[in-house]
Amino acid sequence: MPSSKNNSGSDYDAEDIQVLKGLEGVRRRPAMYIGDTGKKGLHHLVFEVLDNSVDEALAGFADQIRVTFNKDNSVNIYDNGRGIPIDPHPEYGKPAVEVIMEHLHSGGKFDSKSYKISGGLHGVGLSVVNALTEWLKVEIDRDDTHYTQEFSRGIKKSDPKITKSNNKDTGTKISFYPDKEIFDFNPEERIFNYHTIAARIRELAFLTPQAKFEVKDKIDEDEEEFYYEGGIKEFIGYLNKDKQPLHNDIIFISDSFDSNGSKVYVDIAIQYNQGYQTTILTYANTINTLEGGTHLTGFKSALTRTLNSYIEKNMEKKYKDHVLSGSDTREGLSAILSVKLPEPQFESQTKIKLGNPEIRQIVSQAITENLAQYLEENPQTAKKIILKTISAKNAREAAQNAKLLIRRKSALDNARMPGKLADCSSNNPEECEIFIVEGDSAGGSAKQGRDRTYQAILPLRGKILNVEKARLDKILQNNEIQAIIRALGIGVQGVSDEEFSLENLRYHRVIIMCDADIDGHHIETLLLTFFFRYMRPLIDEGHLYMAVPPLYELKYKKSREYVYTDKEKEEKTEELIKKYKLKNADSIKIKRFKGLGEMNPEELYETTMNKTTRALKKMIYEDYLENDLIFNKLMGKEVKPRKKFIVENYNNVSFY
Ligand code: 0RA
Numbered sequence: 174m175p176s177s178k179n180n181s182g183s184d185y186d187a188e189d190i191q192v193l194k195g196l197e198g199v200r201r202r203p204a205m206y207i208g209d210t211g212k213k214g215l216h217h218l219v220f221e222v223l224d225n226s227v228d229e230a231l232a233g234f235a236d237q238i239r240v241t242f243n244k245d246n247s248v249n250i251y252d253n254g255r256g257i258p259i260d261p262h263p264e265y266g267k268p269a270v271e272v273i274m275e276h277l278h279s280g281g282k283f284d285s286k287s288y289k290i291s292g293g294l295h296g297v298g299l300s301v302v303n304a305l306t307e308w309l310k311v312e313i314d315r316d317d318t319h320y321t322q323e324f325s326r327g328i329k330k331s332d333p334k335i336t337k338s339n340n341k342d343t344g345t346k347i348s349f350y351p352d353k354e355i356f357d358f359n360p361e362e363r364i365f366n367y368h369t370i371a372a373r374i375r376e377l378a379f380l381t382p383q384a385k386f387e388v389k390d391k392i393d394e395d396e397e398e399f400y401y402e403g404g405i406k407e408f409i410g411y412l413n414k415d416k417q418p419l420h421n422d423i424i425f426i427s428d429s430f431d432s433n434g435s436k437v438y439v440d441i442a443i444q445y446n447q448g449y450q451t452t453i454l455t456y457a458n459t460i461n462t463l464e465g466g467t468h469l470t471g472f473k474s475a476l477t478r479t480l481n482s483y484i485e486k487n488m489e490k491k492y493k494d495h496v497l498s499g500s501d502t503r504e505g506l507s508a509i510l511s512v513k514l515p516e517p518q519f520e521s522q523t524k525i526k527l528g529n530p531e532i533r534q535i536v537s538q539a540i541t542e543n544l545a546q547y548l549e550e551n552p553q554t555a556k557k558i559i560l561k562t563i564s565a566k567n568a569r570e571a572a573q574n575a576k577l578l579i580r581r582k583s584a585l586d587n588a589r590m591p592g593k594l595a596d597c598s599s600n601n602p603e604e605c606e607i608f609i610v611e612g613d614s615a616g617g618s619a620k621q622g623r624d625r626t627y628q629a630i631l632p633l634r635g636k637i638l639n640v641e642k643a644r645l646d647k648i649l650q651n652n653e654i655q656a657i658i659r660a661l662g663i664g665v666q667g668v669s670d671e672e673f674s675l676e677n678l679r680y681h682r683v684i685i686m687c688d689a690d691i692d693g694h695h696i697e698t699l700l701l702t703f704f705f706r707y708m709r710p711l712i713d714e715g716h717l718y719m720a721v722p723p724l725y726e727l728k729y730k731k732s733r734e735y736v737y738t739d740k741e742k743e744e745k746t747e748e749l750i751k752k753y754k755l756k757n758a759d760s761i762k763i764k765r766f767k768g769l770g771e772m773n774p775e776e777l778y779e780t781t782m783n784k785t786t787r788a789l790k791k792m793i794y795e796d797y798l799e800n801d802l803i804f805n806k807l808m809g810k811e812v813k814p815r816k817k818f819i820v821e822n823y824n825n826v827s828f829y
Pocket residue numbers: 222225226229252254255256257258280283284345
């Protein structure tokens with residue numbers, strides 16, 4: 174640490190202490206700044222730097238952004254923006270970039286006029302990334318200068334290298350390697366997942382049509398470019414690519430509003446499709462607000478109001494007495510809503526719900542004015558949309574009746590469970606499990622083999638309905654689906670959300686048990702689609718599992734092991750040979766299991782159900798966007814590609 178006075182006369186020591194204190198705080202409690210120190214936190218480092226580049230693009234200064242994964246496992250993020258300022262900072266008397274890199278929460282004050290648009294999960298900046306990296310190198314081109322400086326664990330290693338350049342191009346490149354002392358990673362393996370970063374970059378590229386994004390992978394030799402001039406309009410096209418649109422043109426609204434002396438930008442893209450699902454993605458300053466917020470509320474209410482008033486004003490008499498509810502106007506709707514505002518407030522701690530109250534009215538106005546105009550100018554599209562919403566209304570009423578029927582039935586049945594359910598004796602949901610089992614014979618074995626104190630069995634007959642292609646009223650009338658709904662006791666999302674409640678969940682582990690063949694996988698997929706669409710919180714809260722029947726049993730003398738893949742079989746065999754110093758594999762008994770249905774009750778229990786020997790996969794979905802697409806692919810109209818997808822990519826489905 175230097176201890177001399179600097180040229181502006183301020184005391185270096187006091188400033189050093191301030192820097193160290195800040196860095197120490199970040200390094201002591203990294204989770205407070207970046208969420209966690211696992212995979213998520215690691216990727217957050219990249220996103221944090223990336224956000225700064227995106228801000229440069231949104232402010233109109235950069236049109237190229239590139240992320241590169243290097244062979245040494247470091248990463249760099251480049252943009253051709255203005256470059257981080259390098260002139261001496263008036264207060265500290267050292268290059269501004271040093272202040273930005275070493276001092277917590279600096280940066281904003283350099284640039285108060287053009288507000289920061291995108292922002293990391295915790296709204297912290299480059300200094301946090303710097304504090305959490307083993308090394309970080311910044312390269313800047315601006316003011317006819319090429320400026321390079323290196324840092325380690327947040328503190329500069331030396332003064333910058335400065336060379337004159339006549340290069341008029343400006344830009345910033347930040348390279349770094351995460352700190353092993355902070356993060357949990359294996360330096361022998363890749364640190365950053367290409368797919369995770371590329372997926373976020375694709376999203377950013379849709380939201381930032383000003384810039385061309387590139388991802389370069391020097392480890393696995395991969396490269397992609399993301400550039401969408403049409404912005405969120407193209408995003409809708411991407412979301413709907415496996416769906417059948419109701420109208421060809423995408424409704425696009427782009428408006429700006431004055432709010433307390435600054436500008437708020439609202440961009441909305443809308444396209445209905447012939448399906449029944451709703452996909453509304455909402456963003457605030459490029460942050461995906463998964464829990465919605467005031468922008469979403471404004472959008473929903475204005476959409477309902479605008480369509481109802483269109484019916485009243487413009488539709489033929491026979492349609493006039495239809496009053497649409499909110500959910501009617503969202504059936505088959507794909508919409509993207511992106512707002513940009515100077516000071517976003519986020520409600521939940523996870524920062525995924527927008528709180529600014531003024532935004533509700535602003536978005537509502539954007540819809541009311543522009544959508545009404547669009548509909549008047551495009552009466553054919555308007556009519557298609559209105560007829561679709563009216564038929565949704567009719568279906569909703571039918572579904573309501575079907576739901577009443579289910580409830581009345583269970584009341585009459587003295588709230589008895591579906592006939593096929595073999596319930597467990599415990600009344601404590603936390604310890605209870607339900608196995609949803611494909612096929613009667615596997616169901617029979619499971620019933621006999623289970624531990625009946627806490628394990629319930631629900632056998633399913635054949636395939637359940639493909640919920641991606643059917644409407645809620647049909648879905649609710651399907652026997653297999655009804656049995657599941659009744660057994661779990663939590664209702665379904667989608668008719669009216671108030672009636673869905675995880676609190677009533679009767680089993681805290683819901684386990685899908687299907688054969689490892691094509692039919693089994695297909696039923697698994699149908700079930701997963703159902704849970705994803707209609708009971709998503711069950712997945713979010715970690716209650717949904719998949720049973721994993723083993724492929725082989727390896728026995729040698731008293732040792733017995735189950736293995737789940739051919740590769741694992743080879744490995745375990747080698748292991749046994751080594752361990753018992755065998756000449757070859759001949760004395761190891763290898764049994765191949767055929768399918769669930771062919772196991773006897775004891776076998777099924779031991780291999781697949783017994784808590785101490787079984788394997789379970791917890792269902793999670795990492796990337797809601799990707800997931801949505803996967804479901805569309807799997808469940809789309811063409812049967813052939815669907816099968817192919819299941820067979821080839823089954824193990825890649827991202828919610829494992
Ligand atoms: C502070 C002020 C200015 C730009 C930046 C920071 C900046 C930061 C990063 C991080 C990655 N790329 C970046 N590009 C710019 C404004 C500079 C000016 O007014 O010229």
